[in-house]
Amino acid sequence: MNHFDTLIRLLRDRRKFLDEVRNNEKLETKIASLLVSSSLFFAIYGAIIGAYSGFLQTLSSAIKLPALYLLTLLICLPTLYFFDILFGSRLNFKQYITMALTAVAVISVLLFSFAPVILFFLISVKDYFFFLLLNVLIMAITGSIGVRLFYKGMRDITSTPDIVSPVVSQKSRRYLLQGWVILYGLVGSQLGWTLRPFLGFDGEPFQMFRPEIEGNFYTQIARSIGIFLGWN
Amino acid sequence: MNHFSVLITLLRDRKTFLEDVRNSVKLETKIASLLISSSFFFAVYGAIIGAYGGGLQIISSAIKLPALYLLTLIICIPTLYFFDILFGSKLDFKQYVTLALTAVSVISVLLFSFAPVVLFFLISVKGYDFFLLLNVLIMAITGGVGIKLFYKGMRDMVSGPEAPEKDMRKKLLQGWVFLYALVGSQLGWTLRPFFGAEGQAFQIFRPEISGNFYAKVLESVATMLGF
Amino acid sequence: MSEETNQASQNSSTEPSYLRSSPISNLDNLRISQQEQDKLTDLDISDVTMGWAYRQTAFSPQRRLTWLSEQLLTVGVALIFCLPITLLLSRSLSGDNVQAVWRWLPVGGVGAIALTTFWTGYRWQAGQRLIILSHLLDEIDRFNEMVAAVEILEELGSTQNSQLNLENKEDVLEALHLTRESLVCGLMTERVMRKHQRLMARRQQMFSNIERNLATLQQLQVNDAASDYGRLLNEAIQIGTSVHHELSRERT
Numbered sequence: 171m172n173h174f175d176t177l178i179r180l181l182r183d184r185r186k187f188l189d190e191v192r193n194n195e196k197l198e199t200k201i202a203s204l205l206v207s208s209s210l211f212f213a214i215y216g217a218i219i220g221a222y223s224g225f226l227q228t229l230s231s232a233i234k235l236p237a238l239y240l241l242t243l244l245i246c247l248p249t250l251y252f253f254d255i256l257f258g259s260r261l262n263f264k265q266y267i268t269m270a271l272t273a274v275a276v277i278s279v280l281l282f283s284f285a286p287v288i289l290f291f292l293i294s295v296k297d298y299f300f301f302l303l304l305n306v307l308i309m310a311i312t313g314s315i316g317v318r319l320f321y322k323g324m325r326d327i328t329s330t331p332d333i334v335s336p337v338v339s340q341k342s343r344r345y346l347l348q349g350w351v352i353l354y355g356l357v358g359s360q361l362g363w364t365l366r367p368f369l370g371f372d373g374e375p376f377q378m379f380r381p382e383i384e385g386n387f388y389t390q391i392a393r394s395i396g397i398f399l400g401w402n
Numbered sequence: 403m404n405h406f407s408v409l410i411t412l413l414r415d416r417k418t419f420l421e422d423v424r425n426s427v428k429l430e431t432k433i434a435s436l437l438i439s440s441s442f443f444f445a446v447y448g449a450i451i452g453a454y455g456g457g458l459q460i461i462s463s464a465i466k467l468p469a470l471y472l473l474t475l476i477i478c479i480p481t482l483y484f485f486d487i488l489f490g491s492k493l494d495f496k497q498y499v500t501l502a503l504t505a506v507s508v509i510s511v512l513l514f515s516f517a518p519v520v521l522f523f524l525i526s527v528k529g530y531d532f533f534l535l536l537n538v539l540i541m542a543i544t545g546g547v548g549i550k551l552f553y554k555g556m557r558d559m560v561s562g563p564e565a566p567e568k569d570m571r572k573k574l575l576q577g578w579v580f581l582y583a584l585v586g587s588q589l590g591w592t593l594r595p596f597f598g599a600e601g602q603a604f605q606i607f608r609p610e611i612s613g614n615f616y617a618k619v620l621e622s623v624a625t626m627l628g629f
Numbered sequence: 630m631s632e633e634t635n636q637a638s639q640n641s642s643t644e645p646s647y648l649r650s651s652p653i654s655n656l657d658n659l660r661i662s663q664q665e666q667d668k669l670t671d672l673d674i675s676d677v678t679m680g681w682a683y684r685q686t687a688f689s690p691q692r693r694l695t696w697l698s699e700q701l702l703t704v705g706v707a708l709i710f711c712l713p714i715t716l717l718l719s720r721s722l723s724g725d726n727v728q729a730v731w732r733w734l735p736v737g738g739v740g741a742i743a744l745t746t747f748w749t750g751y752r753w754q755a756g757q758r759l760i761i762l763s764h765l766l767d768e769i770d771r772f773n774e775m776v777a778a779v780e781i782l783e784e785l786g787s788t789q790n791s792q793l794n795l796e797n798k799e800d801v802l803e804a805l806h807l808t809r810e811s812l813v814c815g816l817m818t819e820r821v822m823r824k825h826q827r828l829m830a831r832r833q834q835m836f837s838n839i840e841r842n843l844a845t846l847q848q849l850q851v852n853d854a855a856s857d858y859g860r861l862l863n864e865a866i867q868i869g870t871s872v873h874h875e876l877s878r879e880r881t
Contacts, residue, residue, distance in 0.1 A: 173702075195664075198673040198681050206702050209709055237713035244710070245518045252515035255413050256508065256547070357519060364526040364720070365713060378730060379720060389532070392627060525721045 176203035211278035212236035223370030273320030408435035443510035444468035455598020505552030512544035682755030707741035
């Protein structure tokens, strides 16, 4: 398939890929291919983790997991774009989309590469919390690698003076990028919280969403930490 | 569409834009365009935060939010102008207006860029305090960036060799930014509500004037963390 | 080589190497590569698309299956965006009512299909606006195929050491060169017309260039129309004519 060619080229020779993005070469093809292939990989991984608790959950997770990553991107991208051009970047919106999709595509491939491992544990160990923790661990690892590469890619691509106007210090741009990555993480975690369940409990009927939740991810975390530290 | 292209030039190439302002090139067009486009962006953002209350609150906030920023500007700009010419500035009033509008437009674009994020949280999180704090945070960030750029722009503008009393004017500018923030937060407090509390009838204004902005923010933080 | 050709090759920056080396050389630099097409049109050109816009080739019968599978993929991606958004919205609007969310979910599916239809419609519409470019690109594909055919003939000729129409080959190479130049000129003219409608002068010059190339092409004598080389020569003239035709249609 044509679409995977682009992804493979990205994985094999990132430097050349970034050069092409910088020079505005074949961006439409890249965007379409990265979107399709990363959706597919996420969907496969989602289907595997959904398989923990039945067919409907498989289907639902296969849609939810790609949505989690891609919707977060859609939500956060305008912020990055406007802040970045304000801080002197000369890239256009398509280039930003491509760069962001690059990160997501890398994450999707890495997740996909864990699929056999997950599948093995899914078959051999039937324990909800173990499976949950395993998934959180895998997502944390793949996510941080993907974000690291994105971060480096952005720094490389904007390190040439014709892309960034030299008046703006590289330091403030670095802070900006870090801030954005944090925003992405925050929005992503809340979206994940809203879209739950991805795994579904054993032996319980299928739920499209967990209706009971009240409040949000962050207060939940704060409360958990509070309980953990012995407050309340 | 023409109005937005002025704004895009400002974003993409601030240096040229400031150069134009310094040389008084097409100031009227600039002022008109910045005014219209920033009002538009503020209105969009206002409508989104008003959607929390729903119905009439959307329209009310879409008008109030641009008013908040632009009125504060009108209130504060004479102070800046007169103090600054007193300390030897050679700029004219139009240039001051353009520069101040530049800052406000930057803030409006940045707020607009957060619109999807706010919209998402509006849909997925139902909590008055959370939403309030989120918006305060976003406005603080965007306001901070906008003011910083304005400050830098003003400094570049007066950094010519013939600028007298540089130190004094720097302090003046800092004082003015502080004044702007004070006036803005109080005006925002008077113009409340922007969100409208859940399950209450629409209010154009909150009748009680008691309390102030900072106390409310602290209270929200406390409520959210469960104290 | 005639004087005309030399003069023409000065206009284009890519002077083919066959003018300098022996006629039996690789014809790779005659081919109009994908990168070159991208650069000349300032768009992302693939087999079936120009930028986001569809080329006419996208709807050809032998690509119908590819097109359909592409549509399916698009629906899939649209579903990934639409269904969760519907879930979020309906949750928020109905206050976490499970029945209401199930009832709203088909709306997401319909939304996805609508989105796909809209997107396809947009791409088709954009393709209609670039119809002349699309035709030119088709001609380029034909030209590239021709170059490949000449290459094969040369290879065959060199292995069988037969005297296969050698007297005609010079003509064919020249024809190919002229055709290439016309195509490149055509693409550039199209781009100039697309980007800045007002740059008439440059456009006129390129147009006259194409006309001159076509005239030279037609002067090349087709001695043996039945031979392979003769057939290619004919095809080159056809391509030249259609480039001329397309551009004159745009000019009016």
